[in-house]
Amino acid sequence: MKISELIAKADDYIGAENRKRKSKINCLKHVLNKLRKREKKLELKFAEGRGSKEKISNELALIHAHRKKGLKLLKELKEEHKEAKINKEEKPSDESAD
Amino acid sequence: MFRRVVLLSIFAILSYGFWISPNLKQITAGVAIFLFGMLALEEGFKAFTGGLLEKILKKTTNGLWKSMSFGVVTTTLMQSSSLVSVITISFLSAGLITLASGIGIIFGANLGTTTGAWLVAGLGLKVNISAYAMPMLVFGVILVLQKPKELKGIGYILAGLGFLFLGIHYMKEGFESFREHIDLTTYAMSGFKGLLLYTLIGIAATVIMQSSHATLVLIITALASQQITYENALALAIGSNVGTTVTAIIGSISANINGKRLAAAHLVFNVVTGLVAIALIAQLVDSVDWLSERLGIASDNYTLKLAVFHTLFNLLGIALMLPFINKLGAMITKLLPEKQHEIAEPLYLNNASLELPEMALEAVRKETLNLYQYFFGIVCHGLSFRVRDIKSYLPVEDIIKSQRKPIPVNIKEEYTNKIKGLYAEIVNFIGKANENMTQDQSNEVFELRSAGRAMLESIKSTQHLHKNLSHYINNSNPYIRAEYNQIRFRLGTILRALSDMQKDPDEHRTALATLESMKIGIIEADKKFFVDMNKLIRDKHISGVMATSLMNDHSYTNIIANKLIEIASILFKSQDTEMHEIEKSLMLDEDEMAEAVAARKRSENLDSDKGSIDCEDK
Structure with a gap:
């Protein structure tokens, strides 16, 4: 690996905006994972007929909607991250063209 | 007094020493x-x-x-x-x-x-x-x-x-x-x-x-x-x-x-x-x-x-x-054993943590949770539940069936001994600690203070509800008895959910979705209550006095339920600020909630229709 690439990688890691986005993505993944686990637990409860079916059904509906919203947000964040990466890679070549 | 004497003696000895020896x-x-x-x-x-x-x-x-x-x-x-x-x-x-x-x-x-x-x-x-x-x-x-x-x-x-x-x-x-x-x-x-x-x-x-x-x-x-x-x-x-x-x-x-x-x-x-x-x-x-x-x-x-x-x-x-x-x-x-207090005393508030804002915030959080334990007990007893039953895995319906007799409790006394003084200590501590806190920390302690306030309000409603509830859960009229047991069931399931939420470690907790579904539950129960009550009056199953009591107690129930949700949303939210922000961004507005629930119901109906068609085919 060239030194310039190494520096770029380090810059990518250190970059505050990027780091913030990455941490947000990780957090979101964790939340989605939590929701998925809860959803599975409730589905099992629902299937076994434990507790109030209506209540469980409502919570399942909401968790499903939360996850849907979360997945959409995750997709957006990943795209933003990708775009920022592309922009960064294009920048040095633009400068060299000048 | 002793300290003053010691201080004065030290001053006197030192002054004499200074007088006789410049080296001293x-x-x-x-x-x-x-x-x-x-x-x-x-x-x-x-x-x-x-x-x-x-x-x-x-x-x-x-x-x-x-x-x-x-x-x-x-x-x-x-x-x-x-x-x-x-x-x-x-x-x-x-x-x-x-x-x-x-x-x-x-x-x-x-x-x-x-x-x-x-x-x-x-x-x-x-x-x-x-x-x-x-x-x-x-x-x-x-x-x-x-x-x-x-x-x-x-x-x-x-x-x-x-x-x-x-x-x-x-x-x-x-x-x-x-x-x-x-x-x-x-x-x-x-x-x-x-x-x-x-x-x-x-x-x-x-x-x-x-x-x-x-x-x-x-x-x-x-x-x-x-x-x-x-x-x-x-x-x-x-x-x-x-x-x-x-x-x-x-x-x-x-x-x-x-x-x-x-x-x-x-x-x-x-x-x-x-x-x-x-x-x-x-x-x-x-x-x-x-x-x-x-x-x-x-x-x-x-x-x-x-x-x-x-x-x-x-x-x-x-x-x-x-x-x-x-x-x-x-x-x-x-x-040095832990004292068993008849009157609740703060466990975590101390002057040593006042100087360190993060410590003070943690102390307030823990003390509010301590207050919550007392509050939880009072609300459970007010609804004639034993705390250990609510914290167990027994279905709430079974608990209601097994606990038909009201649990004797003096809510006013419990409130004075266990809640009022402790909450005053928390408020007092927040007032002192807030001075050195950052804006975020201040917001956090004020939120905890409002959770305490919600507990106070909720107990007052429980006190009102307790009077009629104790009277009617043993009443000879099965209809009014069923209505009050329905109130117990509604609040009992919320208390159970809160207890489960507290048991869940922070990294596995999904409080917001559970609380949102509880809010839907309150709205649906509210609609159902008036339909049921009108029918009971029409069919002359309950008297006018009973209906008035029921209506008042229904509104107390709603207050308690909403306050419980408010308290849980503060106490059991994700401790990680970033995680909490993410969870908040996933919250749904009323339309989205209604749409999500309706979509689920549609799919459940479709499944059941499909199931019945399959059965017929067989």
């Missing part, structure tokens, strides 16, 4: 400057609390060796075992570390404080440290005048070190001139009598100065100028080690029972170490000589030998007490 002025000014330096140093380190220090403490105290090393390193760096003990007490009071870890830190701090003797004996007396003190003071004061908290902190640390060096310099100079006029060695006492007397003097000096470090520096400087004998200096060092526990004991007065237990452990450790050192003084002196020879310390370099002795007997104390650390913790816990 220099020595005591040295001690005063040294102590002032320590205060500045503590102030400086406090600037880095509220984040870094707490994070390090949290990560490095989850094991005995780790906590001991932490005690050694921090005390070496800060040169103040008092600051480390006070922080440890506040951490223990806030429930962030265990008593065993706290004892480990104190053991480590005792060893860490011996580095001070090495520094003073090794460097302080040989190098003209006052030359370093001046620039340190200048740079320190310039930095203290800066606005950023961190720069101010560095300034205090620099100025503190400057004052420490200056204090040592004055003490050294003072003793050197003192030697020319008076020879204190004429008061030297040898033998066991001398050992005991000088140990007591060491204890008294440390109690007065509130710093073993200052006493030790005084002993070393006096020893360097041959004003005291080596033998007596050893006894003074033992005394200073015992006397230092007084600072921790004073610090624990405002702490909770755990803080008191830690101070007791500190006292036991230092007294045992001191007694062992007295008992084995001859062997220790021989060991010091042997070790000094190996370390290349000259046989007449008594100041360094004193540092070796100080380290050696503290190490001996740790080696002796370490195997019994858990037993010591258990013994102290037994001797």
